[in-house]
Amino acid sequence: MAKQIPDIVIGRLPVYLRALQQMKQEGRQVTSSQELGERLGISAAQIRKDLSQFGEFGKQGTGYNIEYLANQVREILKVNRSWDVIIVGAGDIGRALAGYNGFSERGFKIRGIFDNNASLVGSKQGEFTISDSKTMKEVIQTSGIKIAMIAVPAGHAQQVADQLVEAGIRAILSYAPVNLNVPAGVRVQNIDPSIHLQRMTYYLE
Amino acid sequence: MAKQIPDIVIGRLPVYLRALQQMKQEGRQVTSSQELGERLGISAAQIRKDLSQFGEFGKQGTGYNIEYLANQVREILKVNRSWDVIIVGAGDIGRALAGYNGFSERGFKIRGIFDNNASLVGSKQGEFTISDSKTMKEVIQTSGIKIAMIAVPAGHAQQVADQLVEAGIRAILSYAPVNLNVPAGVRVQNIDPSIHLQRMTYYLE
DNA sequence: CGTTTATTGTGCAACTAAACACAATAGGGG
DNA sequence: CCCCTATTGTGTTTAGTTGCACAATAAACG
Incomplete structure (x- = not known):
């Protein structure tokens, strides 16, 4: 069985997702762990480590594609359906x-x-x-x-x-x-x- | 300055207080960390340790007087006023x-x-x-x-x-x-x- | 008044979470 | 095509939290 993910990490994912949805609505295409962290009052390292529990979603030097990352988080949380x-x-x-x-x-x-x-x-x-x-x-x-x-x-x-x-x-x-x-x-x-x-x-x- | 209390402890106090108020309404006089813990799904040791950050509110062998403890928690949380x-x-x-x-x-x-x-x-x-x-x-x-x-x-x-x-x-x-x-x-x-x-x-x- | 039971408060150990720091590397500019 | 900048993913360290276990002791009982 895969490594157990801490519940506290799961608890932050919906917050990340909400911020990503908002960024998308603002017309943004990419973001970084640093920007996301500043918006949410969370350290960039923590966001990266949280996401890394589930895979590699970003690109070095560039950051994260907002729509792609949002879809990945939706999938993790199982809200990619209704x-x-x-x-x-x-x-x-x-x-x-x-x-x-x-x-x-x-x-x-x-x-x-x-x-x-x-x-x-x-x-x-x-x-x-x-x-x-x-x-x-x-x-x-x-x-x-x-x-x-x-x-x-x-x-x-x-x-x-x-x-x-x-x-x-x-x-x-x-x-x-x-x-x-x-x-x-x-x-x-x-x-x-x-x-x-x-x-x-x-x-x- | 007194020791800094972790926010996570502060976050549990209102939950304890709500349970104590409910017990009081049920006509109960005393309770124990164990009983409180069972009701709330929290370990008895954690409840004792949380409370011990602020003082000694219980009696060995007996437990806690519900009304007294509730008043102490209200005071800690500053909700002993409106x-x-x-x-x-x-x-x-x-x-x-x-x-x-x-x-x-x-x-x-x-x-x-x-x-x-x-x-x-x-x-x-x-x-x-x-x-x-x-x-x-x-x-x-x-x-x-x-x-x-x-x-x-x-x-x-x-x-x-x-x-x-x-x-x-x-x-x-x-x-x-x-x-x-x-x-x-x-x-x-x-x-x-x-x-x-x-x-x-x-x-x- | 001694024994038994229940239960606290807490030192210590174990575990969990957060922060640090850096190698790896994508992409842009010259 | 090389250099520079930005930024990821992660191993290691540091900090914070929880659980364990037990001495201390209050109260009940005989």
Whole structure:
């Protein structure tokens, strides 16, 4: 088996990719580890070493072709294709996620939004109709969906996560401000604005 | 000067605090590094070592008093008081943030929401009235606000960040999917759902 | 009041990550 | 075609982080 890549390296690749996509949109053709590093506040050596884990993508003296490198990183991250995603919870956050058009160009397609509140089920939310949570499992399994975003109140999140995992979900992005416990093999990422803010207050004043 | 605490340790403290607050709400009085670690998927030794950077908060044989430890962590993170925060951008995300009641019990108070779209200015958003971005600087300076959340389109985020920093903001939580460049002494945290999702797809399939 | 159990705080060892520094070399200019 | 400049990929070194293991000790129990 190939050498195990550190997760911290994987975590930086999406940031590199976002910067490359932006450079491309600016009409740029090539860049260097140094320029990329300056934009991102990361050392050039680290960028080179991260990329070298996966192959040789640059040219000495010249740097990296932006489009080529972006495609290589997409391939590494497996976002050179489109992943189906569902949203659970049609409150403010769920609806904001459903209305966000940034997913498609980054490798994701929203396939549905679910809620267990009967008064919301059936109503339109942008291009989506809110579905009953009871139908979630069937949708996940018939479409083979592997990724879900949880946007339900903290008190329901663990129960929702359990249902999702049981239905076959393998990656969860949770907006609920609680720690989720999931079996090995299921990945979880958390977004909790208070946590992010508290991480900065230590340094203030 | 006291020993420099690693940022990675600071980053775990809010997670510990959230778990402690939850335990308290469950009516619990004491816990141990082991129990906390199991809940959070972190080794007990790491939790003990992290906390030991700041003092001795536990009792051998017994563990930690939950309320006491939570208060100590709040003090370390400087969230044993309330920080004023403003929101810039009154789109879906800005409005969801304005309507979220989770901030107050975690040390933050939303002081205003700003947008430069004249057709939004003046309209009510929950308990807040959307203000014109032109008035932002004055509000920041007269109230001495240090923290802002950016929820504007990617193309405007850098410019908004520049204005905020110039007005005196020292910590920014950005929901815009771009890298912000800020001077030393200003902290930035980014929330970009695509980045979080792309960090997981590597491990799928 | 001694024994047992649980659990902390920490020195040290092991591991992981970042930075340094340089040989190799692509491409441009004369 | 040779020299110069820019820049990669990587071996080595340095720095940072985590885990191990245990002495110290608090509390419970008989």
